[in-house]
Amino acid sequence: MxxxxxxxxxxxxxxxxxxxxxxxxxxxxxxxxxxxxxxxxxxxxxxxxxxxxxxxxxxxxxxxxxxxxxxxxxxxxxxxxxxxxxxxxxxxxxxxxxxxxxxxxxxxxxxxxxxxxxxxxxxxxxxxxxxxxxxxxxxxxxxxxxxxxxxxxxxxxxxxxxxxxxxxxSAPTGWTAVDQSGVGPGDVVAVWGAGAVGQMTARAAMLRGAERVIVIDRLPERLAQVTDVIGAETIDAEKGEVARELRDRTGGRGPDVCIDAVGMEPHPAGVMGAVDMVKQQLRLQTDRPGVLREVVHGCRKGGRVFILGVYVGWVDGFPAGALMNKGLTVQGAQMxxxxxxxxxxxxxxxxxxxxxxxxxxxxxxxxxxxxxxxxxxxxxxxxxxxxxxxxxxx
CATH class of the missing domain: 3.90.180.10 (Medium-chain alcohol dehydrogenases, catalytic domain)
Structure with a gap:
């Protein structure tokens, strides 16, 4: 065959x-x-x-x-x-x-x-x-x-x-993140990635009663699908600082749940993104943590972070201080x-x-x-x- x-x-x-x-x-x-x-x-x-x-x-x-x-x-x-x-x-x-x-x-x-x-x-x-x-x-x-x-x-x-x-x-992967992170009525949920998994995660959050769902990506055709088909809000990652935009949209508090639906190969953004790329190519780290950094910094104090995108090994530049001092709960899973x-x-x-x-x-x-x-x-x-x-x- x-x-x-x-x-x-x-x-x-x-x-x-x-x-x-x-x-x-x-x-x-x-x-x-x-x-x-x-x-x-x-x-x-x-x-x-x-x-x-x-x-x-x-x-x-x-x-x-x-x-x-x-x-x-x-x-x-x-x-x-x-x-x-x-x-x-x-x-x-x-x-x-x-x-x-x-x-x-x-x-x-x-x-x-x-x-x-x-x-x-x-x-x-x-x-x-x-x-x-x-x-x-x-x-x-x-x-x-x-x-x-x-x-x-x-x-x-x-x-x-x-x-x-x-x-x-795609869809059960999104359901895994939403259910395991405890998304429920009244929650504001931010999802990084508007591919198939990110869109399914957003829709699952909406069906589980989230008050607002915001999807972050840099590709206009994918963001258009989120708006037109899924019915969630969007942020264009190419236009300004994502964490600041999330705070502005939530009265300064930030989302209750932040979900990384991108994984180990995000599009490199800024100097840190370029450094991540070099380190990965030199095998000084296996994965690029650009989205993980945004997720941790974007989540409200006491919020929940869910790692849904695939990671294989280790990363440098992970914001452990922000994670600890903000009192975040972190989970992850394959579907x-x-x-x-x-x-x-x-x-x-x-x-x-x-x-x-x-x-x-x-x-x-x-x-x-x-x-x-x-x-x-x-x-x-x-x-x-x-x-x-x-x-x-x-």
């Missing part, structure tokens, strides 16, 4: 690879209907995530149709149209029983790598390096889904394929897909959530390298490129 493969730092190609097989009783094989780019994939492509090997199949956000199930699968059958969580979770361990599915003890068969990096191993993730399990990704004709009863969800008849696609990762995907699908079905606008570019799987080039460079207003192995979108 054809699949998009990592061939080295900043090199991608569509290759012939072996079709996946059932390996365990709980596996399912899914014929991919649609898959999409994700900002966290760019960290893999750029060589910032360890343990990539040439020929690894990329992609972790997708929907499709089940074509084969293992003998232990109980809730799905051949022919089911499903959306699949990017994180691999067993559903049985202590963490899964607490609803912390991305921290699953059994989802990552290569725990030693991340134990060395972080002290503990999180769950596995499809198409996200051998550090996160070495699973083949979804930019392919078919994909093996481990623990299918836990990670695959039937798509309601009233939800089309393209809308359901973003229930795989707990199996916990939040059912609500996302219900919201898509009842119309309170829309996602199709995120798919700004539609193309065949054979054109996936071009799709990632457009996505990485933010060219032609690209928010997300969506790939169809069958060419059905074309």
């Amino acid at each position: 054809r699949a998009l493969c990592w061939q080295g730092v900043n090199r991608l190609g569509v290759e012939d690879v072996a079709e996946p097989q059932i390996l365990n009783d709980g596996d399912a094989i899914v014929e991919v209907g649609l898959s999409t780019t994700c900002g966290s994939d760019l960290h893999l492509i750029g060589g910032y995530i360890p343990a990539m090997r040439s020929g690894d199949v990329l992609g972790h956000e997708f929907m499709g149709t089940i074509v084969e199930v293992g003998p232990g699968v109980r809730t799905h059958k051949v022919g089911d149209r499903v959306v699949v969580s990017s994180f691999v979770s067993c559903g049985r361990c202590w963490y899964c029983q607490q609803g912390l599915f991305s921290l699953c003890d059994d989802g990552n068969p290569n725990p030693a790598i991340t134990e060395a990096l972080w002290g503990y191993a999180p769950g596995g993730c499809l198409g996200y390096s051998h550090a996160m399990g070495g699973y083949a990704g979804c930019h392919a004709a078919y994909v093996r889904v481990p623990y299918a009863d836990v990670g695959a969800f039937a798509i309601p008849d009233g939800v089309d394929d393209e809308s359901a696609l973003f229930a795989s990762d 707990h897909g199996a916990r939040y995907i059912p609500e996302v699908l219900r919201r898509l079905e009842d119309g309170s959530l829309t996602t199709r606008h995120l798919a700004t570019h539609r193309m065949s799987l054979e054109d996936a390298p071009l799709g990632y080039e457009l996505f990485k460079s933010k060219a032609d207003g690209c928010v997300r490129a969506v790939f169809s192995p069958s060419g059905a979108l074309l």
Whole structure:
């Protein structure tokens, strides 16, 4: 079958690879209907995530149709149209029983790598390096889904394929941040990043009762989507100091909850941003903390900070003094897909959530390298490129 493969730092190609097989009783094989780019994939492509090997199949956000199930699968059958969580979770361990599915003890068969990096191993993730399990990704004709009863969800008849696609990762990632940070009625929430995850985070906050939601970005086409589709306020990061603007809009107090939906490769801003870039390229730090600094400085005293964008290692220039003296509470997480995907699908079905606008570019799987080039460079207003192995979108 054809699949998009990592061939080295900043090199991608569509290759012939072996079709996946059932390996365990709980596996399912899914014929991919649609898959999409994700900002966290760019960290893999750029060589910032360890343990990539040439020929690894990329992609972790997708929907499709089940074509084969293992003998232990109980809730799905051949022919089911499903959306699949990017994180691999067993559903049985202590963490899964607490609803912390991305921290699953059994989802990552290569725990030693991340134990060395972080002290503990999180769950596995499809198409996200051998550090996160070495699973083949979804930019392919078919994909093996481990623990299918836990990670695959039937798509309601009233939800089309393209809308359901973003229930795989983008939307439940936003739901994770909003729920875990305790957003509720009366809160003012600021979200850094107006990509798919940032927009879904903003919409989740609104649906959970936030009084105001403000999204920060530098790209006008994304800010326009936030205004026109999501219905949140916006701040153009290119026009003045973000923290000051947030204080001005909140009577001098600042937001109650500040969420970083950008991660380790923010657009460099000012002298500190340029220094961050140099340090990262020289491997003096693994991640660039520009957005983290803004989040900490922008949050009100006693507020909550949530780190949602992907970080892999360590940073310099983190404002620990501001964090401590302002009395901030800090949390972070990869997305707990199996916990939040059912609500996302219900919201898509009842119309309170829309996602199709995120798919700004539609193309065949054979054109996936071009799709990632457009996505990485933010060219032609690209928010997300969506790939169809069958060419059905074309």
